[in-house]
Amino acid sequence: MSGARFRDLLAAEWMKLWSLRSTPWAFGVGAFAVLAVNLNATFADYRNYPHYAQGIRDLFVPIWAMRDAFTLGGAMVYMLAAGSIGALVIVGEYGTGQIRTTFAAVPDRRAVTAAKTLVLTGVMLVYGILVAAVSFAATQAVLSGRDAGMSIDYPGAPAAVAASALLAPVCALVGFGLGALLRHTATTIVTVTGVLLLLPALVDDRSRWSATFLHALPQGAWRRLTQVGDSPVPVEYPWTAGGAWTVYAAWSLGAAAVALIAVNRRDV
DSSP: OOHHHHHHHHHHHHHHHHHSTHHHHHHHHHHHHHHHHHHHHHHHHHHHGGGSOHHHHHHIIIIIHHHHHTOHHHHHHHHHHHHHHHHHHHHHHHHHTHHHHHHHHOOOHHHHHHHHHHHHHHHHHHHHHHHHHHHHHHHHHHHGGGTOOOOTTSTTHHHHHHHHHHHHHHHHHHHHHHHHHHOOHHHHHHHHHIIIIIHHHHOOSSSHHHHHHHHTSHHHHHHHHTOOSOOSSOOSSOOOHHHHHHHHHHHHHHHHHHHHHHHHHSOO
């Protein structure tokens, strides 16, 4: 396939993504919900900060300040929104039957899937950067009223913001891969929810095997990468930052590979 043809595919996938009525709503509602959850936790800490014990104040920056910027609740909403958008990119076409028209016009299924993957990854990367940057800036601006905010140049802060930004395309690709495999909206969304949200809740880090399994999930990797400073509670089975970045890469590449294989080998 020529470069010009593939550029046409990218343009077509871009238009199809934004032609879905659910797309702008998913982006807007997802971002609003994430910021609302994070700011709610931040304002609670802002109000209660004068009453905290000195030990908590000493550890507030960076541990608690970073947790306000990227709360677990906000991350769960964020992951579900990104995974759902990724799933809808592919299952939407299968649900309407438009995928038949697409493959009739472009028989090279791998090229179509690659174009979908690149457009989805690019859009979700920009989305992730915006949400993560705004969340960090807004929460730290609030906390600065108590002299408890962090600047972006604080050691470890750039990596934490980057990890939160990249969580969006990672989860979107997971949803995309599952959507290509399952091809049913409800089933895919339930599976995405199970993989991204429920599995981490069912395991803990009390044993080496369960800790390794937890660290190997996107949520576990994100939690490791957003840890800044030394926690007062020792971690029995710690995970390295390099290992967490590897988990991000493995899930992204694995999901893209699943999508390419599923679309190319299965009938429409």
